[in-house]
Amino acid sequence: MTLNNDQYRQLFIEEAKEHIDTLTKSMLILEKQPENTEVVNMLFRSAHTLKGSSGMMGFKDFQELTHAMEDVFDDMRKGSKPSSNLITLLLECVDALSQRLENIQNQVEGEINFEQFKCKLQALKSQFCAVEPEPEKNKSSKPSAIESMLAVVSKVANEAVEQAECTGEKCFAVDLRFSADCGFKSIRAGMVLERMTEVAKVVESVPANGELDEEKLSQGFKLIVTSKFDEKAIENCARQVLEVEQVSVTPFDGPVSSVKEEPVVLPPENNYLITIEDKTITKVVAETHAAQSVRVKFDQLDKLMNLVGELVINKIALIQVTADNHGDSLKRITENIDRLTADLQDLVMQVRMVPVSQVFDRFPRLVRDLSLKKGKRIDLLMEGRDIEVDRTVLDEIGEPLIHLLRNSIDHGIEIPEERAKKGKDETGKIRLAAHRNGNHVILEVEDDGSGINPESIKKAALKKGFATEADLEKMSKDKLINMIFQPGFSTAKDVTETSGRGVGMDVVKTKISALGGTVNLDTQIGKGTKTAIKLPITLAIIQAILIKDAAQTFALPTSQVSEIVRVKKNDVKSLGKINAILLRDHVVPIVHLHELLGLPDSGEDDFELVITYLGTENTQLGVVVDSVLRQQDILVKSLNGPLAKIKGISGATILGDGQVVLVLDVDQFVNRVLKNSEVQ
Amino acid sequence: MASMGQQSSEEMQLLTFTLDNVFYGVNVHQVREVKNFEGVTPVPYAPNYVKGVTNLRGEVIPVIDLRKRFGITDKTEETTNIMIIVQDKHPIGVMVDSVMEVLTLPKKDIETNPDSLIVDKSEAVIGVAKHESDLIILLDLMKVVSKEATNMKEENRGFQIKVQTQPKA
Numbered sequence: 001m002t003l004n005n006d007q008y009r010q011l012f013i014e015e016a017k018e019h020i021d022t023l024t025k026s027m028l029i030l031e032k033q034p035e036n037t038e039v040v041n042m043l044f045r046s047a048h049t050l051k052g053s054s055g056m057m058g059f060k061d062f063q064e065l066t067h068a069m070e071d072v073f074d075d076m077r078k079g080s081k082p083s084s085n086l087i088t089l090l091l092e093c094v095d096a097l098s099q100r101l102e103n104i105q106n107q108v109e110g111e112i113n114f115e116q117f118k119c120k121l122q123a124l125k126s127q128f129c130a131v132e133p134e135p136e137k138n139k140s141s142k143p144s145a146i147e148s149m150l151a152v153v154s155k156v157a158n159e160a161v162e163q164a165e166c167t168g169e170k171c172f173a174v175d176l177r178f179s180a181d182c183g184f185k186s187i188r189a190g191m192v193l194e195r196m197t198e199v200a201k202v203v204e205s206v207p208a209n210g211e212l213d214e215e216k217l218s219q220g221f222k223l224i225v226t227s228k229f230d231e232k233a234i235e236n237c238a239r240q241v242l243e244v245e246q247v248s249v250t251p252f253d254g255p256v257s258s259v260k261e262e263p264v265v266l267p268p269e270n271n272y273l274i275t276i277e278d279k280t281i282t283k284v285v286a287e288t289h290a291a292q293s294v295r296v297k298f299d300q301l302d303k304l305m306n307l308v309g310e311l312v313i314n315k316i317a318l319i320q321v322t323a324d325n326h327g328d329s330l331k332r333i334t335e336n337i338d339r340l341t342a343d344l345q346d347l348v349m350q351v352r353m354v355p356v357s358q359v360f361d362r363f364p365r366l367v368r369d370l371s372l373k374k375g376k377r378i379d380l381l382m383e384g385r386d387i388e389v390d391r392t393v394l395d396e397i398g399e400p401l402i403h404l405l406r407n408s409i410d411h412g413i414e415i416p417e418e419r420a421k422k423g424k425d426e427t428g429k430i431r432l433a434a435h436r437n438g439n440h441v442i443l444e445v446e447d448d449g450s451g452i453n454p455e456s457i458k459k460a461a462l463k464k465g466f467a468t469e470a471d472l473e474k475m476s477k478d479k480l481i482n483m484i485f486q487p488g489f490s491t492a493k494d495v496t497e498t499s500g501r502g503v504g505m506d507v508v509k510t511k512i513s514a515l516g517g518t519v520n521l522d523t524q525i526g527k528g529t530k531t532a533i534k535l536p537i538t539l540a541i542i543q544a545i546l547i548k549d550a551a552q553t554f555a556l557p558t559s560q561v562s563e564i565v566r567v568k569k570n571d572v573k574s575l576g577k578i579n580a581i582l583l584r585d586h587v588v589p590i591v592h593l594h595e596l597l598g599l600p601d602s603g604e605d606d607f608e609l610v611i612t613y614l615g616t617e618n619t620q621l622g623v624v625v626d627s628v629l630r631q632q633d634i635l636v637k638s639l640n641g642p643l644a645k646i647k648g649i650s651g652a653t654i655l656g657d658g659q660v661v662l663v664l665d666v667d668q669f670v671n672r673v674l675k676n677s678e679v680q
Numbered sequence: 681m682a683s684m685g686q687q688s689s690e691e692m693q694l695l696t697f698t699l700d701n702v703f704y705g706v707n708v709h710q711v712r713e714v715k716n717f718e719g720v721t722p723v724p725y726a727p728n729y730v731k732g733v734t735n736l737r738g739e740v741i742p743v744i745d746l747r748k749r750f751g752i753t754d755k756t757e758e759t760t761n762i763m764i765i766v767q768d769k770h771p772i773g774v775m776v777d778s779v780m781e782v783l784t785l786p787k788k789d790i791e792t793n794p795d796s797l798i799v800d801k802s803e804a805v806i807g808v809a810k811h812e813s814d815l816i817i818l819l820d821l822m823k824v825v826s827k828e829a830t831n832m833k834e835e836n837r838g839f840q841i842k843v844q845t846q847p848k849a
Contacts, residue, residue: 297770310738552722597724637740639723639733640770641825646725652740653731658723661736 011187012057013105019046020098021361024091026365033088037077044073050097052186062100068121069093073303088372093117170251172200172231174223176238177246181403189221198228199237203645257449267531294406300389301352308341308348309541309635310654315341317631317656328460349538353388356441359398360385363405363432370409377427378409384434389441390538393515397443400511403504404445405430406533412529413451422526424448439537440517446530452523454480481521485509508533513667514650515539516559542636542654544663547610549592550599555611555634555653555663562620563607564628581609581622590622595678596648596669636663692790694783694809695764695814697764697776700752704776705783705809705816712761712766714779731775743773744825763820772825783816785809790818 023046026039033039047070054062069090076082082090096117176192178185184624196202204224227234238247315337322334360382371378389397413419413428420426431446457480461467466483467475475509484505512519517535536542536559541556565583572579572590580589588611593599609622632652639646648669652662694705695714720743729748733740743762754766762773792807807818 306738599724639740639742641740641742641767641772642727642730642744643723644732646723648725651725652721654735654738654740658735659719660733660740662721662723662733 008236009104010052013101015190016050016101017054018100019050020094020319021100022046023094023367025361027087027090027094028368029548031084031368034081040073040076044077047073047260049186049190049417056186059100062097065093065097065117068118069489072121079257084372086288087668088369089120091369093121104456138374144293159286160647163597169201169226170230171203171224172234173250174225174234174238175246175248176221176223178221178244187220188244192221192244193560195221195237196225196234199229199233200225215512239307296351301348301391305348305352306635306637308345309637311341312345312541312633312635313654313656320656322324332466343540349390349541351359352390353540354391355386356394356397356443357385359394360396360432362403365451366402367409367430368406370406371413372400374409375415376413378413379427379429381429382433383431387434387436388442389535390441393535393537396511396515396539397533399506400533401432401443401445403433403508404533407505408445408447408449408529409434412447412451414450429638436537437534440534441537442533444530444535445526451527451529452481452484452527453525457481457483461566474645484517510668514561514665516542516557539636541633543631544634545610545631546655546661547608547625548594548627548629549625550594550601552596553655553659553661555661556623557663557667558631558649560666562611566607566623583611583622585622588620588622590624592624596666621666634661634663690787691784692787694785694816694818695763696780696783697761697778698780699746699750699777703780703814704819706763706784706819706821710765710821711763713764713773715764715773717762717775734762734773736771736773739771741771741773743775745775746824747775749824763821766827767822767825774821774825783811784820785811792818817818 023043024047026042030036030039030043047066050064051070053067054066065461072086072090088138093114096114174196176189178188193202193205202223202225225234231251235247235249238244238249273569278543318334319338322330363382364380367380408430413430414422414424416426419428419647429448431444433446434446435442454477455467458472460471462469463484466486485508486506490575509519512533512535515535515541517533520532520534521529522532523529544555544565545558545561547554547556565581571581573581575587575589576588579591580587582588590609592601608625608628610625610628611620611622634654636651638644638651639649643649648665650665656662681773683774695702695708695711696705705757714841715736719733720734722732724732725740726732726742729745731743731745731748734743741764756775761776761779763776764773771778789811790807790809804819804821804823805817806820809816809818828848
């Protein structure tokens with residue numbers, strides 16, 4: 001049967017994504033703990049479910065590959081031990097599957113050729129089958145198959161009944177039938193299982209959760225549950241799932257008899273063992289899904305956020321209007337609205353928060369693959385996976401973190417022999433941690449590798465012409481190390497090899513400062529390197545300074561501004577090509593904003609100076625503007641379409657009067673101007 | 681073309697507008713709304729055919745200058761309307777001199793193989809329609825604002841239309 005209904009397709013895609021995640025995670029656990037049978041079962045179940053649902057959707061290639069994978073997992077269940085090669089291959093298969101899934105989602109037609117994976121799987125499989133030819137041995141003393149099934153069911157069920165009595169719950173047998181022509185029985189059955197967790201604890205299901213085949217389900221679906229609710233509640237709960245035609249809930253106390261009445265539901269093949277092993281999984285599922293929540297689409301949250309942002313803007317306008325008006329009751333209402341909007345805004349921000357684990361959880365795989373490739377042994381320790389940040393921030397931190405992790409793997413952690421020589425543990429450690437600090441989140445990547453040698457940075461800096469020997473002599477160690485953040489310093493290959501570190505560090509810095517954050521690097525030769533990224537929890541609403549230049553209003557994030565100074569034209573000293581001012585005996589180079597923006601000069605005599613940080617907190621630049629208007633909270637909206645990727649403009653905001661104002665990222669503009677002048 | 685699929689097979693509804701005294705038409709389904717031209721904030725370093733950004737009920741949307749897009753060098757500012765189209769779920773504004781009316785034309789009056797009439801590098805022109813004594817150039821607005829077109833080099837931007845004063849027999 002082939003179903004192509006959009007709704008089913010979406011269901012399938014969402015379900016498949018979860019299973020693909022499970023496969024990846026479980027495989028990484030399996031590699032570390034080859035004895036863990038529960039993980040193998042989880043893998044088998046996921047592959048099996050994917051096989052079933054993809055087949056129903058008519059994605060034949062998908063089905064065949066998952067089938068091949070399922071076979072491999074089946075062998076593992078019978079005792080074969082997976083090699084690292086096999087895990088790698090299986091992970092590649094998972095990648096191929098998720099690629100295919102993406103195509104399905106984007107409605108790209110055409111099957112992907114999975115043949116090569118299937119062949120390789122076959123090859124590896126025959127290898128390990130040859131090495132361990134004793135899959136069934138220790139399960140030799142099976143009595144009759146049905147008896148063993150009954151024994152297990154009754155054992156589990158009896159335990160459940162006993163337990164239920166202790167806790168004051170009752171035990172029920174639930175008998176479900178789907179309407180004959182309903183599609184996707186396996187997914188629906190899964191939904192029933194999930195729904196059940198709201199009112200009851202599922203003790204046993206026949207067919208078991210991993211075996212929810214279309215064929216078996218057509219004969220019905222039976223559950224044994226314990227619950228503190230009555231029959232009616234359980235029945236109502238099951239009926240919430242569409243196409244459930246018949247539900248009967250009966251008190252359950254003697255498992256043997258009830259199972260005997262329905263011997264039909266037993267799988268026809270000799271697969272009883274699956275049911276037995278899967279009972280643990282069913283329990284796990286029942287427990288993990290207990291949290292009550294709803295799924296909301298991100299773009300709906302964005303819309304909600306936009307609306308609240310509008311409300312905030314209008315609230316500001318309202319406050320401005322009523323400030324001149326002395327009516328007491330009007331003022332009270334305005335104050336109430338002010339408070340309510342603030343609460344609403346806080347709440348919406350909270351709802352948009354997502355745990356960093358959504359990004360972090362990709363990394364164990366990345367670290368594993370890279371370290372294998374480099375012949376290194378690395379443990380990745382993650383802390384603070386549950387720290388929450390706004391989704392806008394989460395979307396942006398993945399790339400910089402990958403850069404940092406790569407650096408640690410490529411250049412930080414040494415190969416095992418070298419580590420042994422140095423008296424370190426042969427297995428290197430990378431620590432990835434998130435923690436919260438007020439309105440900021442701090443992300444740290446720390447390795448216990450070789451650290452950065454300032455000498456090699458000196459060499460590279462000289463070679464690239466970033467500094468003269470005399471400059472370098474004067475530089476503090478910190479300043480020297482921070483040179484790797486300079487654009488162009490670390491991108492070239494030869495630099496990477498000689499300096500031993502620094503791939504894309506300028507990329508990291510650029511990205512982070514564009515987000516209004518800072519990067520700090522701390523390194524000790526021989527001991528390791530620690531990079532800390534500090535970011536605001538949200539990017540959506542920020543504090544900004546409104547300025548006017550070239551007859552246009554702009555917004556600058558307050559996080560980029562260190563102070564505001566009023567200067568006269570003749571305070572400016574010329575240093576050849578560059579102008580500068582003296583600020584408390586420090587020379588601060590200055591640049592006109594309209595020059596950065598390529599706009600005409602407005603010809604004002606007096607002007608104000610906004611001192612900004614450039615990336616790191618100790619580089620300052622004065623930006624000359626006509627006037628500084630005020631500071632206020634703004635809601636940053638990203639620019640789309642042809643304006644999506646203009647460097648230096650991080651978005652726009654709408655002021656109380658409806659005017660659109662651009663939000664600038666001065667750092668990026670300076671880079672742009674520097675690059676242009678180099679070209680000339 | 682998918683965007684044209686919802687109309688009856690014999691007729692087509694066009695929203696017509698003028699630009700530099702030439703009539704253009706677009707499939708009404710491509711236009712979400714029309715608003716008056718007001719308050720566009722210029723964006724530094726934007727592609728030259730992007731006039732800036734404007735506020736559409738709390739959304740910040742880019743506004744495309746169709747004159748620049750079509751390489752019309754005449755500097756007179758006559759824009760009175762912005763047509764709002766939606767691309768990849770993002771609304772985009774398109775500046776035109778003024779929006780005229782919605783016409784329902786029989787398909788037989790639409791010449792969709794206008795190779796002989798038009799030199800078009802962006803494939804934005806999809807046909808020419810006859811209406812009374814006027815010729816209306818049919819545009820695919822999605823192509824006009826598409827990403828590929830955005831990446832076009834300066835010298836390739838826009839197209840020339842060899843509109844003949846006498847329609848073909």
